Amino acid sequence: MRFGWFDFGEPLWLLALVVLALWLWWRRRRTPVAILFSRVDVLANGPSTGRWTARVLHAARVLAIASTIVALARPRAGARVEQVSGDGISIILAIDLSSSMLAEDFQPQNRLEVAKDRVKQFISGRVVDQVGLVAFSGEALTQVPLTIDYPVLMAAVDNLQPGQLEDGTAIGTAIATSVNRLRGASGRSKVLILLTDGVNNRGTIDPRTAAQSAAAMGVRIYTIGVGTEGMAPVPVGRGVFGLRYEMRPVELDEPLLEYIATTSGGRYFRARDGQALQRIYQQIDQLERSPIRAKRFVRYRELFRWPLTIALLALLLEIGLVATRGPLP
Numbered sequence: 192m193r194f195g196w197f198d199f200g201e202p203l204w205l206l207a208l209v210v211l212a213l214w215l216w217w218r219r220r221r222t223p224v225a226i227l228f229s230r231v232d233v234l235a236n237g238p239s240t241g242r243w244t245a246r247v248l249h250a251a252r253v254l255a256i257a258s259t260i261v262a263l264a265r266p267r268a269g270a271r272v273e274q275v276s277g278d279g280i281s282i283i284l285a286i287d288l289s290s291s292m293l294a295e296d297f298q299p300q301n302r303l304e305v306a307k308d309r310v311k312q313f314i315s316g317r318v319v320d321q322v323g324l325v326a327f328s329g330e331a332l333t334q335v336p337l338t339i340d341y342p343v344l345m346a347a348v349d350n351l352q353p354g355q356l357e358d359g360t361a362i363g364t365a366i367a368t369s370v371n372r373l374r375g376a377s378g379r380s381k382v383l384i385l386l387t388d389g390v391n392n393r394g395t396i397d398p399r400t401a402a403q404s405a406a407a408m409g410v411r412i413y414t415i416g417v418g419t420e421g422m423a424p425v426p427v428g429r430g431v432f433g434l435r436y437e438m439r440p441v442e443l444d445e446p447l448l449e450y451i452a453t454t455s456g457g458r459y460f461r462a463r464d465g466q467a468l469q470r471i472y473q474q475i476d477q478l479e480r481s482p483i484r485a486k487r488f489v490r491y492r493e494l495f496r497w498p499l500t501i502a503l504l505a506l507l508l509e510i511g512l513v514a515t516r517g518p519l520p
Contacts, residue, residue: 200265329359361394
C-alpha cells in the first residue's frame, strides 16, 4: 500500500483506525442519561468549569491511540524499484584472484590491492552504467550481477581475496562466465574488462574460442595485463612471519590477451604500475555509450518513530492533566 513517497509495512493495522472512527461517531451520537459532578461547588460555578480540560483529555487519548495504530502499521519511505534510463554501458569487471596477484611489484601494495583501488575509482565514476563483477582464478564465479547499486559493488570488490577460489588462471572460463552475464543486458554497448597477470593454465574453455563467442554476441573485451617486466617478488608459501616471497620471472601471455581483445573489437593494455592502471580505466571510461534501461533498488527508511513519538507525547499530556486537573472524589 503506497501513498506517494511512502507506504506501510503492516497496512492491516490501519483497519483499527476505522474502528476508532466508528467509536468516536457512536460516542458523539449517544445521549447521556445524567450529569455527574464530583462536588457541589463545581455545579455552583457553572457548566463551563473544566470543560476544556475534559476535551483536551479526550483529544489526547484519541491522538495517542491513533498514533500508536499508525506506528504499528510501520510507515516507511523508499524500498522501491525504479526504472532508470540514460546513455550508459553494460560492463562486467573480471578480476584475477590467483596467488600471483599478491606479487609486490606495485609498491607500496601488491597487484591485487592496487587493482581493487583503481576498480573502485572506476565504479565511483558511474552514473547509469550497469556494472557486474566476476572473480576468477582456476574457476570463475559471479560476485555481483549487472546492477547500478554501486555501494554493493564497492563492498564486493573490497572482499576480493586470493584463496576464495581454486588457484590457477582460467581465462577462457572467466570470459564465458562474464559473457553469459552480459547476454541479456540492455543497450548496444556491452563490455568485458578482464584483468589478469598470468597465463591461461586452467579451465575447459579455450580463451580464443570464448573470445570468438563474445564477438558474435556483440561483447567487446578490453584485456589488461598486470605486472612489471622481468622479475617480481611472488609469494611461494607461508613462513613464520606470514607469506614467503621469492623473486620469480613475470609470466604474462600478452599474445593471447591481444588476440582476445582484437577478436572482440576491444583493446589490450599493459599496466606496469598503479598510475598506468588508472590511466587505462580513464580511457575505457570514454567508450561509446548507448541508451539503456536499468532497475535501481531503493532501501526502506523506517518512519514509525514519528507517530510513536506523537503517541508518547499525547499520553504524557493526558497523564499530566489527570494528575493536575483531574476530578476529585
